[in-house]
Amino acid sequence: MPTSTASDSAILEAFLIENPELERLEQLLGEFNLFEAAGVVRQELRHSDFLGFLLDPQQTHGLGDSFLTLFLRRVVQASNLDDLPFSAIDVTLWDLSDTEVRREWRNVDLLIVNRTHEFVIAVENKIGTGEHSNQLQRYREIVEREFRGWRFGGLYLTPDGDQPSDSAFVPVSYELVQKAVSTLVDGRSAISEEVRTAVRHYDQLLQRHVVSDSEIAELCRRIYRRHKRALDLIFEHKPDRIALAQEFIASLVGEDPGLVLDQAAKSYVRFAPVEWDTEALRQGAGWSSSGRMLLFETFHDYRGIAVRLLLGPGPVNVRQHLLQSAVESSSFHPSSGALNRKWNYLLPARVILSAADLDELDEDALYERVRGFWTSFRSERLPLLVAAFQGTIDTTPFGPGHE
Template identity: 35%
Template sequence: MNLSDEEALQNFLLDIDCLDELLPWTKRFNLFDVLKISRMEIRHSNMLAWLLNPNENHGLGDAFLKAIVQIVVQNDDNGRYNILETLLMDFYSFVVYREWKNIDILLVSDAEKFLIAIENKIDSHEHDNQLKKYRDVLAKDYPDYTKMRLYLTPDGEEPSDTNYWDVLSYRDVVEALSDQKNAIEMASDVALVVENYLDVLRRDIVEDEKLVEICNKIYAKHRKALDLIFEYRVDGRTRLVDIVKNVLATLSRENMIIADTSSNASFLSFHTSAMNECLTPLKDANGSWGSECVYTYWLAVQEEKICGIFEIGGWNVPEDEMRIMQRMIDIEKPNDKRRNEFRYKRLFRTGWHRIEECDNIEEAVSDCVKRVIDELLKKEDKLLRRLKESPIEEGKFPM
């Protein structure tokens, strides 16, 4: 049904109660929002150091630390840890340090001759061979200790020093912490803080599948009205989005990307020729995004920074392409337990790139967008090369 703009807005207003489903995310008090620290890396490290310390006053004892260690041991495919010895340690013997020689979180047990180092990244990426430097420091200062080195990121990003660091995702943190919160009775004030922290992780750090589902349902039902609202609202973000769209169009004309003509203020998407060869568009517009596409790149624009995201869509995908998707998941998110049935799955993202302050805003935004897309294309090239190096069974990688 083709609705006029007026009819689309009228239908949205008559169905305005559909937004009530978002109230649990928009109306609930959250301490971390009040303090404006929901995405501050250092504050997350402080919170995690407190929760991981068995001797702190949170009431969890060693349960959360033990749960995290158990996740790492279960995902260990390299035989780094003796399962029984590791899980039967005296976790109360660990001492927790923050920013010890620049390592975000360090837990050391002299009694067990065991240490756990955690490098925490939320909106940034490792730089200057950080992980190798930290490994060398730990080897020098704790030569006889068994070392568990954890690279903690929102999506379980692979570390550069992959032979020595284990992957840990914030999804793992959410699952472990929520399990322990439900199993252990805590003081009311502590329970509130922990619940607030879990809410922030689900909403801002880990993709909240329920929230995504509700937002997509509302958007699918009132797409025209919501696009109109975003298109004509007047604020700084509108100007920023318009500039980003123009940059995408320019890069498309230069054959660097393929800009999505259906992009709007809330979904600035594009595709690439190389990925189209790998994941061929569908014949009908019945994919996850209501189009022929089975994947998308899109840019998230937030205040004065931009990041890029790559996602695959699992709806109505042919068997051959689903095998390719499963191999991509093996490469990018090997510990993903939700791989069989999904509508959207985020495989990788860039860090947040800040728009530099200068007199020419168009030039600054263009430079930022190009940096983000360059990082995405490097990740794409790495993924496609790894696919070619490990062909998919029962089919050939289409290149």
């Protein structure tokens, strides 16, 4: 009976040898792409920059308002007739050459403004993140106040055309963008070769990394269906980038004589400056096994890996003393001035590695990004916090029942 190792080897061999779909995928992915080289793959700001460039009739691409007209017409055709303040016929017949496209106006990703026809379109672009804090409603209210009496339209642009929280916005998928962009590549548009090359690379980027309904996406699905076991084996042995980063952070903490490593795990690293490692601050319970209440913690969520300062469980009078001092200090920014049941955040989270960093950087670049953040944090930010809190630490009381 064959061993598991021999069976796994046969599975991997079948995946790698005489696999025409894999060869086609490698062919599609093997071509140089300038956007990938620039690290733009899932950076929303850079996607918005390039889309704003193409949509703006005043830019140097030589397209005039042709891409803007094409894009808006396709958006109208893909939406309900009442969702936008104009029809496909309007957009086709109008001269939109005087349209202004603004980037990050009042935090709106793209704002399309046409004074001749008095319409304004707010575009919120999301790749790899979601909405937060009712932002679509807030953006609509801001735009409608600024352009009172104008016709308003909102576009919520996501890879799969997700539904927006505000009904004044219509969902738009990146597939629509990709198909509009591809018309500029097919040779019929009168644009320079330099612009055509940039647009072709952007079209390629969308098909490789963003659009779910492309030849590349379909090849990936077929390959996975037919070679699921081989790919599962590969993923089982894939380096965990979050774990690698957390291990590196733990090693930086452990090598630093000015820091105390409290706990290190795949999902977090907790540590404190030696100045904060006092008996009075080791009265906690139910969180850290060391009893430390005041700890920095690295953690990961949709933003990537970040670091925050936590005040954990412990005697109420001790926690109140520390929280009040943080509230009164300009160096700290507590999430609340009142004690929470277990944890209070004394500083907003600071991102060490973004989601895009974890997705795109190789291991060497990832380590360098962490090291760069750590050097700045350790030499600039942390000494200020230690100095600002020193008097507080020295006067921290002991909890009830302490002997």
